[in-house]
Amino acid sequence: MKKIKSPEELKKLKTEALERLYGKEKIRVRVHMGTSGLASGAKEIYDFLRLELEKRSIEADVIGTGDMGYSFAEPTIEVKRPGETPVVFGNVDKIKADEIIEKYIKNGEYVDGILPVNYQSIY
């Protein structure tokens, strides 16, 4: 990787990173893996999702992030289907993760345990 030598290069890198992250519309799953998430088993869910999505030939980005603060419902994952608003699911175990793949990721059907967005973003 090369050093960023000027604000312009930073801007360019930002555009490239945005393109890489969001340029192509595909399914994106964020697994919240801070201490609270990991303590409740988020790593297993992360591995499970990566493996199963590939097995079931669903093209998706699975990203590990920090916690959202939903400690009461960890592990939590956020799923974004192309063109739709992201949906967060709480208390995800492997059975729930399987249900999410089969119902929500494949067909857009909701499953129990959705956590509504309860905050405003600043950007």
Next chain:
Amino acid sequence: MPREKMQIIVCGGTSCNGNNGEAVIDNIRLELEANALENDIRVVRSGCFGLCTMGPIVKIMPGDTIYTKVTPDDAHEIVSEHIMKGRKVERLLYKDPEGKKPLTTEKELTSHKKQIRIALRNCGIINPENIEDAIAHKGYEALATVLTELKPQDVIRIIKDSGLRGRGGGGFPTGLKWEIAYKNKSDEKYVVCNADEGDPGAFMDRSVLEGDPHAVLEAMIICGYAIEAHNGLIYIRAEYPLAVARLKSAIQQARDYGLLGKDILGTGFDFDIDIRYGAGAFVCGEETALIHSMEGLRGEPTVKPPFPAESGFRGKPTNVNNVETFACISPIILKGAAWFAGIGTEKSKGTKVFALAGKINNVGLIEVPMGITLREVIFEIGGGIRKGKKFKAAQTGGPSGGCLTEKHLDLPIDFDNLTAAGSMMGSGGLIVMDEDDCMVSVAKFFLDFTVEESCGKCSPCRIGNKRLHELLEHITKGKGTLADLDRLKNMSLVIKDTSLCGLGQSSPNPVLSTLTNFRDEYEAHVTLKKCPAGKCKDLMEYFIISANCVGCTACARVCPVGAITGERKEPHLINPSICIKCGACMEKCKFDAIIIQ
């Protein structure tokens, strides 16, 4: 693309459930079945919408329509009108309290959501181990602006104008702190990030460092530029291994990308950051103790002045800020001081992250604007008290703070109001207590902590807190007298006045505030020798009501010390001299025959 299927989401949060939410779900399902729609339209339960006072909530997708205060009887109208005919049920839409204009969609309602994420803006959004993710989400953009367009004085003015105050507890204006450090000329200066989060129940700094470490790094570089320092140190507790690992990887990546080190972004400004580990001593969150600990000395505070801004790390001017304070810096630069100052109350600007813990339904982290009321935090965002019990008190500020009671529920939360109410903002831990909590025991619990954590340098804190703890111990054992209550108060005031640092000056707060707000409970302990909440083991006795006891022997079998005797099918008896008050018998009894006296 096939038309999006219609789906119904019903809030399954505890508060909505308590308001007939289950019956709403059942009735909607029945209505759908009656119209042979049950296979086409899914009904699912969601977590809390954070709109508990307006519950139960029903949301219909697509279209994002939100219905509030839905009763089981409304199910028919929702299904027959909205689902079958596509007509919204106007009377169930949420009305804006001011404008009376119905807000139909969740998106519109979002502007009414109480939480605003500034410090937590990227937590849960970016991959913290990939700097490019952070850069894509405006990471280091503020740094570029600062280094190319602003002079150090300009940065300080922006931070001053924003009204940002230190989020670690004291609430000292951050801009002023930076200005003092800037004005103290020296060949070397230091920027220190205080990540020694020690309050029981607080974990906001950990979440920021785990979710968005670059926010802190960027702000430290900005601070370095503003006060003309070239070295940054992060003092973090070693008990946060994940935060340490992510921080380390973030620092390494920032160096690799040229965002730390020499000639940052080609502007000629040098800055580098190192990590120092704390061993978990609470007192090291105090800035002078923290600096001593970083120098390899004992973590003991010294008298201020000299302030760290004059003589800090290695005797050089040092600016110490908390993680959350740093996390607010970059949005202030990008969105402007006026934007930040527009959020919050007159003297406390912006937002505050709180860690909700204790007897509350939605335990976790929230970020709310200053000036929000405790009622909104606990009953709307927090989803109310667990198991529908009654709210008793909320402890803010951890062991240095005090408790807020029912009469404070509508008090706007900010630095000054909390101090006036006998508590303090602290780092943002908020522990909720219900009717089953004994306030004397709560005060004792926090004293336990301070006695353990006192560094021992000054006598009021070392000896005084120990004596306070002993008095509380006496009271909870039923050996206290009314005179002890006055002694508690006097001693607390002396400790507050004479201790060397913030730890001792604030450690009696839990005692003082519970003594003020719950004096009746203290009095019950010393005069009646009773604990109203039934928590103090020495003041209670388990007792079997013979009229209710059928002699099933379940209690006798579960008793670990054999304190219960009695023949089968005859009322049993508990021998109080053997009973250890574990409560196992009470849990086991199916006939409500065992009570606490």
